[in-house]
Amino acid sequence: xxxRKIIPIGPYHPLQEEPEFFRLHVDGETVADIDIEIGYNLRxxxxxxxxxxxxxxxxxxxxxxxxxxTSHPFAYTxxxxxxxxxxxxxxxxxxxxxxxxxxxxxxxxxxxxxxxxFLGYNTVWMWAWRYREPVLDIFEKISGNRNHYAMFxxxxxxxxxxxxxxxxxxxxxxxxxxxxxxxxxxxxxxxxIRARTEGIGVLTKQDVHDYAAVGPTARASGVxxxxxxxxxxxxxxxxxxxxxxxEGGDVFAKAxxxxxxxxxxxxIILQCLDKMPKGPIDLNIKDMPVGEGIGRYEAPRxxxxxxxxxxxxxSPARHKVRAPSFMNIASNKKAVIGHTISDAxxxxxxxxxxxxxxxxxxxxxxKSGKKLMDGQDLIRLxxxxxxxxxx
Amino acid sequence: xxxxxxxxxxxxxxxxxxxxxxxxxxxxxxxxxxxEILPKIARYLFNDVRARFSIASGVDTRKAIEIxxxxxxxxxxxxxxLRVILDKSNLEVDSLTSIMKCAEWIEREIHExxxxxxxxxxxxxxxxLKDDWPEGNYPLRRDR
Amino acid sequence: xTREDKMSLKLKALTKSIWVYHxxxxxxxNNCDIEILDLLTPRYDVERFGIMLVGSIKHADxxxxxxxxxxxxxDRVKRIxxxxxxxxxxxxxxxxxxxxxxxxxxxxxxxPVDSLLPINIYIPGCPPxxxxxxxxxxxxxxxxxxKKC
Numbered sequence: 277x278x279x280r281k282i283i284p285i286g287p288y289h290p291l292q293e294e295p296e297f298f299r300l301h302v303d304g305e306t307v308a309d310i311d312i313e314i315g316y317n318l319r320x321x322x323x324x325x326x327x328x329x330x331x332x333x334x335x336x337x338x339x340x341x342x343x344x345x346t347s348h349p350f351a352y353t354x355x356x357x358x359x360x361x362x363x364x365x366x367x368x369x370x371x372x373x374x375x376x377x378x379x380x381x382x383x384x385x386x387x388x389x390x391x392x393x394f395l396g397y398n399t400v401w402m403w404a405w406r407y408r409e410p411v412l413d414i415f416e417k418i419s420g421n422r423n424h425y426a427m428f429x430x431x432x433x434x435x436x437x438x439x440x441x442x443x444x445x446x447x448x449x450x451x452x453x454x455x456x457x458x459x460x461x462x463x464x465x466x467x468x469i470r471a472r473t474e475g476i477g478v479l480t481k482q483d484v485h486d487y488a489a490v491g492p493t494a495r496a497s498g499v500x501x502x503x504x505x506x507x508x509x510x511x512x513x514x515x516x517x518x519x520x521x522x523e524g525g526d527v528f529a530k531a532x533x534x535x536x537x538x539x540x541x542x543x544i545i546l547q548c549l550d551k552m553p554k555g556p557i558d559l560n561i562k563d564m565p566v567g568e569g570i571g572r573y574e575a576p577r578x579x580x581x582x583x584x585x586x587x588x589x590x591s592p593a594r595h596k597v598r599a600p601s602f603m604n605i606a607s608n609k610k611a612v613i614g615h616t617i618s619d620a621x622x623x624x625x626x627x628x629x630x631x632x633x634x635x636x637x638x639x640x641x642x643k644s645g646k647k648l649m650d651g652q653d654l655i656r657l658x659x660x661x662x663x664x665x666x667x
Numbered sequence: 668x669x670x671x672x673x674x675x676x677x678x679x680x681x682x683x684x685x686x687x688x689x690x691x692x693x694x695x696x697x698x699x700x701x702x703e704i705l706p707k708i709a710r711y712l713f714n715d716v717r718a719r720f721s722i723a724s725g726v727d728t729r730k731a732i733e734i735x736x737x738x739x740x741x742x743x744x745x746x747x748x749l750r751v752i753l754d755k756s757n758l759e760v761d762s763l764t765s766i767m768k769c770a771e772w773i774e775r776e777i778h779e780x781x782x783x784x785x786x787x788x789x790x791x792x793x794x795x796l797k798d799d800w801p802e803g804n805y806p807l808r809r810d811r
Numbered sequence: 812x813t814r815e816d817k818m819s820l821k822l823k824a825l826t827k828s829i830w831v832y833h834x835x836x837x838x839x840x841n842n843c844d845i846e847i848l849d850l851l852t853p854r855y856d857v858e859r860f861g862i863m864l865v866g867s868i869k870h871a872d873x874x875x876x877x878x879x880x881x882x883x884x885x886d887r888v889k890r891i892x893x894x895x896x897x898x899x900x901x902x903x904x905x906x907x908x909x910x911x912x913x914x915x916x917x918x919x920x921x922x923p924v925d926s927l928l929p930i931n932i933y934i935p936g937c938p939p940x941x942x943x944x945x946x947x948x949x950x951x952x953x954x955x956x957x958k959k960c
Contacts, residue, residue, distance in 0.1 A: 422940065424937055488720045603722075
């Protein structure tokens with residue numbers, strides 16, 4: 277299934293004095309240490325939030341991350357519900373869950389494609405992203421946009437769903453299942469993929485606790501945490517679904533968790549479409565009293581945490597946002613050290629960080645500090661390792 | 668562990684250093700403690716209860732700087748938020764990095780955005796802001 | 812032949828097969844970057860038009876810029892643009908690159924990218940659909956070859 281052609285992607289820079297996102301210190305072929313520098317995409321959204329009205333904030337925080345665009349409004353509206361001690365109308369709960377799960381499917385497919393690319397399976401990349409398209413079509417049908425759906429609103433949802441669309445949505449989702457079977461087979465039955473990912477980048481249960489890792493990164497190590505089960509929101513406690521965990525803690529386990537979660541997402545959406553009651557979709561909140569609220573949601577990458585402090589005015593007095601990658605990326609300090617540089621790319625990508633950031637990598641010699649190679653070289657090394665194994 | 672048990676244990680360990688207790692709802696508890704006992708209670712929650720450290724959030728309330736440490740007890744969906752109030756004339760608190768590695772990044776962030784000094788932090792350089800960001804310019808402060 | 816004539820001849824030559832370099836200038840949600848990559852996938856498949864994504868700025872005929880220009884990225888963006896062999900067209904993709912969108916005049920994104928780089932075409936949208944990006948590139952090609960847009 278592997279392709280010979282290597283398609284370079286991402287913002288590369290051949291210059292020396294760059295603040296790399298991941299700087300790997302190598303001793304020969306082995307990674308001895310890693311420096312992680314973030315802040316490249318910093319916009320100080322928490323500060324901008326204080327100058328927007330509560331309603332405008334949903335549009336702002338959607339744009340924190342393009343891939344988990346809906347998870348932030350979901351957690352934020354949960355924080356508002358927590359502050360006000362209200363429950364939004366039931367129809368809105370179901371719509372929220374449907375949007376959340378659709379996003380999980382498209383995000384995991386996106387990750388699968390990138391992982392395939394890093395391993396040298398560009399066909400996996402093309403096919404995973406090709407089968408993302410029907411999911412984006414469903415989003416466009418429901419909300420009018422492929423990304424940044426603007427469906428969430430304090431007090432409910434902004435737009436209703438139409439029953440006449442449901443048969444088409446169900447058909448499109450059911451048509452996705454055989455494709456998921458194909459990916460599951462491709463990943464779990466391929467001996468080279470297993471050789472490239474099993475035992476690589478292992479995080480133990482203790483590591484998960486020490487670094488407070490969340491999401492599939494934690495569940496792949498057997499830690500059964502999921503905000504949808506632990507602190508239910510939306511309609512997650514009204515439908516039947518399984519929490520997916522694996523025991524290996526390695527890159528393979530993380531991939532399996534993501535693939536199996538997609539099946540559960542389809543399952544949840546189909547149940548929600550059947551059970552959704554008719555009724556209002558908005559509480560029409562007019563005032564925000566003084567207080568504080570915490571809301572969270574299980575984004576495709578893990579727990580998104582929003583804290584709101586209100587002083588009774590029209591804008592948040594304080595809005596703390598914590599994305600899951602903030603905790604997960606730090607765990608790379610444990611996961612990648614001791615491994616070879618050809619495995620580094622897939623390990624760093626396994627926690628599913630922001631795509632643009634993974635590209636900015638550099639390798640320096642442990643003793644001299646001299647830069648040896650950049651992100652493009654690292655990806656190529658990883659792809660070459662797979663090509664050798666296939667011979 | 669049950670919620671009542673956790674709260675009782677925190678009350679016992681805090682004694683008179685617990686300044687406020689707000690059992691806001693079934694899954695949200697806010698406890699204000701003196702900064703001196705922060706490491707003790709954090710150690711209890713992180714090591715004994717095995718709660719997950721979700722994040723810490725700092726805010727400039729104009730009178731003072733408050734830091735909330737949010738611990739999630741996932742088995743019962745409870746969030747215990749420890750509130751520490753720091754006087755603007757003495758913006759210092761012990762770093763929790765020696766107890767939990769996951770506190771390292773957020774302490775760096777609160778340091779550069781609010782100007783709080785975390786005593787004993789192993790790596791207090793900038794996390795998000797660029798390195799030549801003007802000294803003393805803390806974006807989330809409100810004293811201007 | 813004047814220098815301007817020579818320049819425009821070179822630009823016209825570019826339009827046979829455009830090699831594009833993707834530059835994210837920070838301060839964005841990366842959605843436009845994902846949609847740009849989407850152009851390579853089977854549904855849109857821009858490689859059949861000769862549009863290829865390259866990994867080095869030195870090979871680029873066009874730069875696809877996304878992002879609202881965060882302060883941390885300014886030096887790097889300047890250096891990369893200086894390395895590009897001219898003539899090189901710059902295409903601003905997405906609301907952030909067109910005028911910073913919702914991050915306009917933000918605390919760490921004070922200026923939009925067109926205060927730093929000369930932009931030849933703006934493709935708005937948040938994010939712009941892949942069809943819109945293709946249409947934008949086609950309009951640019953028509954303009955460069957002197958055809959009616």
